[in-house]
Amino acid sequence: MDFIDLKAQQSKIRLEIDKRIKSVLDHGRYIMGPEVYELEEKLREYVDMKYCISCSSGTDALLIPLMAYGIGPGDAVITTPFTYIATAEVISLLGAEPVFIDVYESTYNLNPDGIEDAIQYAESKGLNAKAIIPVDLFGLPARYRLINEIAKKYDLMIIADAAQGFGGEIRGEKAGSFGDVASTSFFPAKPLGCYGDGGAIFTNDEELANRMISIRIHGSGSDKYENIRVGINGRLDTIQAAILLEKLSIFDEELKLRNIIADYYSSNICHNFQTPFIPKNYLSSWAQYSLLSKSESERNEMMSILSNANIPSMIYYKHPLHLQPVLKKLGYHKGDFPISEKISKQIFSIPMYPYLEKEKQNRIIEVLNYR
Numbered sequence: 001m002d003f004i005d006l007k008a009q010q011s012k013i014r015l016e017i018d019k020r021i022k023s024v025l026d027h028g029r030y031i032m033g034p035e036v037y038e039l040e041e042k043l044r045e046y047v048d049m050k051y052c053i054s055c056s057s058g059t060d061a062l063l064i065p066l067m068a069y070g071i072g073p074g075d076a077v078i079t080t081p082f083t084y085i086a087t088a089e090v091i092s093l094l095g096a097e098p099v100f101i102d103v104y105e106s107t108y109n110l111n112p113d114g115i116e117d118a119i120q121y122a123e124s125k126g127l128n129a130k131a132i133i134p135v136d137l138f139g140l141p142a143r144y145r146l147i148n149e150i151a152k153k154y155d156l157m158i159i160a161d162a163a164q165g166f167g168g169e170i171r172g173e174k175a176g177s178f179g180d181v182a183s184t185s186f187f188p189a190k191p192l193g194c195y196g197d198g199g200a201i202f203t204n205d206e207e208l209a210n211r212m213i214s215i216r217i218h219g220s221g222s223d224k225y226e227n228i229r230v231g232i233n234g235r236l237d238t239i240q241a242a243i244l245l246e247k248l249s250i251f252d253e254e255l256k257l258r259n260i261i262a263d264y265y266s267s268n269i270c271h272n273f274q275t276p277f278i279p280k281n282y283l284s285s286w287a288q289y290s291l292l293s294k295s296e297s298e299r300n301e302m303m304s305i306l307s308n309a310n311i312p313s314m315i316y317y318k319h320p321l322h323l324q325p326v327l328k329k330l331g332y333h334k335g336d337f338p339i340s341e342k343i344s345k346q347i348f349s350i351p352m353y354p355y356l357e358k359e360k361q362n363r364i365i366e367v368l369n370y371r
């Protein structure tokens with residue numbers, strides 16, 4: 001059994017993908033070819049935002065808006081310690097400091113109650129809190145209504161990390177439309193993945209969009225060889241855009257399938273585990289289906305039982321970011337974010353992809369419920 005099986009999806013759309021790739025090989029515009037602009041238009045419509053800027057990865061999709069806001073030394077950016085390293089890495093890369101706040105034990109997403117303390121903590125270190133990066137962990141959008149209220153009060157820019165959240169919704173509005181700017185990833189295993197690296201940025205702010213378009217291509221000005229700011233090589237390949245156009249055409253159908261599987265898991269997995277909590281009016285894109293066991297030893301034991309039954313499982317995330325060696329210099333200690341630390345010891349994720357057969361779902365449930 002696979003943790004994520006991309007082959008089943010490929011066989012469904014292989015002919016169309018072959019045609020799309022062949023068409024790129026025929027026209028030969030490998031960099032910023034027509035498929036890139038076609039994809040940006042389709043994504044923009046899908047998320048219902050004014051601007052979509054495709055880029056080279058989910059990481060660059062976070063880096064580019066931070067650069068466009070001029071985030072740098074002396075600035076603090078608030079985020080969650082229970083996420084992938086990329087969320088905080090981009091902050092450090094620019095010489096700014098990540099300031100963490102703990103998560104909800106129910107959704108594993110950032111708890112906005114911690115924002116005011118984080119602003120004060122930043123001040124005590126001589127830093128100016130400029131922005132916040134909420135993360136749509138495992139596909140569930142963060143609590144943007146509350147985050148918006150506090151961010152407005154303290155003049156924080158919101159950069160939504162929707163790398164896992166693409167396809168998720170709050171009250172019918174799509175992930176990617178929350179915050180001042182939102183970032184997503186097309187890493188192959190993400191809900192909408194390509195066959196390499198890729199990402200996209202969404203915003204309604206025209207001026208910000210123009211700055212990000214410039215940063216994406218070496219800070220270019222009105223022509224390609226005039227450079228007006230420091231930028232990066234942050235483009236999405238035309239071939240990846242071509243692949244994404246086909247994948248996007250079946251994405252809504254896949255989202256439904258993921259939700260059917262998640263519902264089936266949640267109603268059949270017994271009470272030994274905390275199943276994912278999806279608040280009213282929220283829709284998850286199910287980047288991961290994660291269970292919380294009662295202790296670290298139970299988690300590890302369950303994972304080895306699954307492994308013996310040939311069922312893969314993974315831990316997202318084993319080390320909360322404030323305890324990662326690379327971020328040690330921030331000065332955080334064990335015990336600073338007890339919920340993130342507890343979850344990282346007890347959580348594990350089981351296979352989740354749109355084409356996971358019922359028979360496999362039943363086997364997974366059976367093994368989980370055996371004890």
Ligand SMILES: *Cc1c(COP(=O)(O)O)cnc(C)c1O
Nearest residue numbers: 057058059084086087163185187
């Ligand atoms: C995957 C991921 C990223 C980075 O995306 P890449 O495309 O791998 O660079 C950033 N944040 C989160 C939460 C992610 O899951």
